[in-house]
Amino acid sequence: MSDLSTKKCVPCNAKDLRPMSDDAAHKLISQVTGWNLVTKDGTMKLQRTWKVKTFLKGLELFKLVANVAEAEGHHPDLHLVGWNNVKIDIWTHAVGGLTENDFILASKINGLDLQQLLSRKAGSN
């Protein structure tokens, strides 16, 4: 089972790209620590939350994530609410569901050093 963070996302306009089954997603979720599977409006997504120290550190976290997304050509939905609550949702819009790209992106986000941006209070990530 190769480490997802060493893989590369594929272009989402690939003809044979299909959403993975719920079963396949549940098999992969253990490889992306801290991420959860959520279903919204019938679409299964990866979701993770963090509590950041300040609003500006939330934007710094977004920038670190954005750099990974741009390098991969695969992009998350970024939310920063109540000034210090970050939530990131990832799914493959082109197919309306989850593909391996989403897990690769989540794994690479997990590889970022975010500690200096996060609240020290329990449950901050």
Ligand SMILES: C[C@H](O)[C@H](O)[C@H]1CNC2=NC(N)=NC(=O)C2=N1
């Ligand atoms: C061609 C290129 O792969 C597509 O435009 C990408 C851009 N980033 C993307 N990101 C996500 N999350 N889903 C997509 O379908 C998607 N499509």
